[in-house]
Amino acid sequence: SELDFEPGVRWLGLEVKRHRLDGEDAATVEFVARYRVGGGSAARLHELSRFVRVDGRWLYVDGEFPQG
Numbered sequence: 001s002e003l004d005f006e007p008g009v010r011w012l013g014l015e016v017k018r019h020r021l022d023g024e025d026a027a028t029v030e031f032v033a034r035y036r037v038g039g040g041s042a043a044r045l046h047e048l049s050r051f052v053r054v055d056g057r058w059l060y061v062d063g064e065f066p067q068g
Contacts, residue, residue, distance in 0.1 A: 008038045025053040
């Protein structure tokens with residue numbers, strides 16, 4: 001499936017802060033993505049994302065947004 005992003009979003013960078021295996025077929029990734037919408041100022045998305053491996057492919061499950 002395709003990701004559905006807001007029109008005019010320009011992604012500026014991605015920093016993976018840490019990752020952790022939560023078993024053989026599960027993992028957590030913490031990242032910060034920087035982006036800009038239209039001509040506005042840059043913003044950041046800080047997320048702790050959970051993934052599972054199904055048939056050899058890693059799939060996004062959900063995420064939470066840590067404070068700070």
